[in-house]
Amino acid sequence: MTTPPLLSAQGLHVTFPGRHGAAHARAVDGVDLDIRPGEIVALVGESGCGKTTLARSLLGLVPPTGGGVTFDGKPLDYSSRALKAYRKRVQLVLQDPSGSLNPRHTVYDAVAEGLRIHGYGGDEQAAVAQALSRAGLRPPERFFLRYPHELSGGQRQRVVIAGALVLEPELIVADEPVASLDASVRGEILALLLRLRSELGLSALVVTHDLGLAWNIADRVAVMYLGRVVETGDVEQVLTAPRHPYTQALLSVLPEAPGDPVVLTGEPPDPSRIPSGCRFHARCQILASGEAERAGVADACRGQDLEVLDGSGGAQVACHWARAALTS
Template identity: 80%
Template sequence: MKPRMKPRETALLSVSGLRVAFPGRRRGSPPVLAVDGVDLDIGAGEIVALVGESGCGKTTLARSLLGLVQPTSGSVAYAGAPLAYKGAALKAYRRRVQLVLQDPSGSLNPRHTVYDAVAEGLRIHGYDGDERAAVASALARAGLRPPERFFLRHPHELSGGQRQRVVIAGALVLEPELLVADEPVASLDASVRGEILALLLRLRDELGLAALVVTHDLGLAWNIADRVAVMYLGRVVETGPVEEVLSSPRHPYTRALLSVLPESPGEPVLLTGEPPDPALVPPGCRFHPRCPVLASPRTAVPGLADACRTRDLPVLPGRGRGAACHWARREPGMTGETPP
């Protein structure tokens, strides 16, 4: 198991009450809340995994943190300064916070050599140093050695793992402090995934690089993250240190996600009801239509069903242990629950 980082007292990136709404699907219909009141902190040198099903809002949240989508309300602060969504300030911010996409084949221009792909960021930001040395250093840090051997190659000449390393090198060349990695190993063979995850951990240890890793895979979160935030229908429903959340999950949704991992004991938990639709957010706890706790007579608690169906839950804190669940509030030491 990887060594865990100690918690940072001051957040490098801090998100507070973030909401992102898109126009309704039909004229006159209410807006779609893709992200609905998220608090999230990432410390320097810390890896945070953002986990959830497809459509839960995690990619929209990540794009907001990169300045690609302007939030409807709430705030994003980097090193204590509010994020600007235009102009020179945004360009400077994007040099410090870099994106690593899921599909390296789609991220790389097939006509560009590896050298040009990695040097592109330097040219956009007007780098005035030794470009060749910077590109070589970034490729070497990404595990492509000797780097000069890859300069004139094109993406189709590389393996999937090598292409993803080129994408990572393109982010590293600007010497960022934070990576936002959206499903960074989803398109890779199982044999290569471990190598890329090990690379991200090495970069954290050697460079103090922080990362937000967006994934649907709690197993990946266990292998790489210091903290995990589980997202459902636009909100973070459970958060905390990865060992605590994944070894002792409090929210029924987290338990259901964990139950389908190959190494999980017992039978998988099958969620009832329809998959989440951000245009049709239910009243009360947004997970209650699919909640296995409510569906089972063995876990029936007097008054629980009424609370789940009618009482909304507050936003979880950006750091610390929390579960936005009426049922989980009975557990000691929990935060973010509605008072009895």
């Protein structure tokens, strides 16, 4: 944990104005998160928790309304010139390869697009071939003149990854990188990302709702709920001994999980009306079962706010009950 982070968010807030004078939606509501060189961090949570907005803010696509982002020790500059240089070093891999690729562009043009935007002065064809080869499309020349509709889903996702790799970035942000792929292909893409980390020293933030994916690929996991990270730590520690009731509920529905699945009641609260106390308390199975009452923390769960977890990566949890259990 002594290595300085490559990418860091400090007290990050992103709010969106409500319609017709309604309260602002606090999509990201105070997040600290560090990603170190060569590290893969999984950002996990259900739909609507703010993880994609956080990722977009880290990429400079959504300016924060509070806090800030630093990259390689320097605050992110939101001028057009600075963002262009930043996006050469930090690349995005989207969920849907079919939507990411222009159906009228060949594979060659899709991968070469980044080079052309950034005014690459070297051998374009050699760079495209190397990126395709690194992404597992070999021999690369065989794919140059193909169109997306001529490829399988896994091959399309490899083209998207090649398009990110061609600029030789230091970090990639992968938003649900295997969600649209068949189970047989998912493992191949995950193995590819791990190989790229070992061969190129690539860092990655993998945004996902799938804890099984996090287990297979990440060094560290950050579990997000209603705009905040509520539990973080080494992936094995968090996913084998989860302390936050929300993490426990997410893990309980995996096929290999012991015991009965925890079915959370209702939907996540409206981010424009975040409840007081623990933001998960309205759906918390520990509070509903009376366990929090027996531990003497039920009132704190309902009314005492929890501080923002720091981004250092040590094992942390934002839960009154879990902290009480640790000290008892």
